[in-house]
Amino acid sequence: MDTAPRHDSGPPALDPAWEYESLRLDRLAVMTDPATREILEARAPENPREIVEIGAGSGSVARALARRHPEARVWATDIDLRHLDTQGLPNLVPVRHDAGSDPAPVADVDLIHCRSVMIFLDDPHAVLERLVGWLAPGGCIVVEELAGFPPYDPTTVLGGALDAVSAVLLRDAGADPQWVRDLMADPPEPLIRHGLVDCGAQMRVYPFHAGSPASEFSRLTLQQLRPRLLGQGHLTEDHLDAAVALLGGHDLDEPASAVLSVWGHRPR
Template sequence: MSTPDEGYGETIFSHADANEYERLQALSDALDPVTLSVLESLPSEVGPQWLELGAGNGSVARWMAERHPSVHVTGTDRSLRFLDPRGHDNLRFLCHDVTQDSFPDGSWDLIHARYLLCHLPERDYVHSATTRWLSPGGWLVLEEPALFPLHSARDDAYRRVSLGALEVLAQRLGTDCTDCALNLPIKSASLGLADISMQVTCPTITLGTPACTFWRLTLEHLKPAIAELPYVREEEVADVIDRLSQPGFLDLGMATITVTARKPCSGEPRDGSGAEEHRNGEQR
């Protein structure tokens, strides 16, 4: 892949953009139910230092702090514009660029990141850094989008416009919605993580769903660049955006792959069998 033109948020998806709060809100409304149920299913003995990377509008970090008053939650992002810790004594937000700023090794008991690595050309470095930042026995939960359902979308213009949007992001930011998510389990294993599990969620894109609102706002944001692609006509982009705002549109959206993995304690067998015994009957 060629070198990307710009970083996430510099122009594309800047938090200063008029619709960016609404777009991130729709994203969190679409994804939070699965995220929260996965976090809820982690063993109850997870330690108290929790990190939410690329927190966006902060919905997951706020939920962590409210649901678990005894944990200390740190949410990070390159932009703190939408992040306000007020009302939660156990929550703080840090301006932190995950590709440049670090944390001490072993300092977090739970790290969660969602729709972050896909946008970072340094995704392999970040995956390995987060693994180092985990304490022994700590959990890593990564959630990333995968475009494969879009190839099966029945609406021809919607399919080309949607895949076109992802091509624009690949060219401009280095975003990878093809392999990044699907590679998470094997990369987690190669980093020495254990107890790896994967969940796949595929939304329906239809009026009234947050996934549809998120995708419509994403296409609107990228509209001029999509219209320059050789396989999309300018009027088709406007038409698809218009039809996503009307009743009757019904097709597949991007999947989300959720991968959960645990850093083994020292001396523990690599297959994580020690942890299985430890976890039996101790789900939250």
């Protein structure tokens, strides 16, 4: 676990109130939602009744689940619901909720999904154990995390900038890279440890092409973290501006953005 000091006052490192946060979340959704939907469609139990989407953000995955399973209730949870759009779907239920401490929004959950959430929790392994306990027999959990692939090369302009982003998120948001490393096995050991079966893992890589969702998501993340990246001495203004410009208008061979997806089922 990260024991470095964190900023306990002021806005969080990834501030939901940032003026372009809705756009940043949208670029993440456009990049990752197609693969996420494929995995959820392949792994969801037949005729689920209760579905929980943790860290729903703008609600794109929750909406897809609500449309895919109209007879199910989809609980779209987040600690901050300002960006959540239900689009009037009657079976989509917004819930202000902290997965690290709050009880399950409903009992006997058939499907749980979270993306880019667990890495920011104080003890993701303990939270995973709690979430597994929410599952109904035969229920499935799908956990997805952003991961650098290949590892960022700090000697390049963009690699150095993204390496600095990782340092800021480690220090100020508690992002624990060891959690992602623990999941990087097939089958993923943390899921096996908690008694899940039919487990699996998949990595999807998204190249940084000019104007692509992957590039735009990373560019916006750099811009949101700009005060911390400069204020903590991770980057100079010239370095940061150069990295933002690269992401804004160039096809880049490396590094690339990647999403690790893992899943498992509670035995019946």
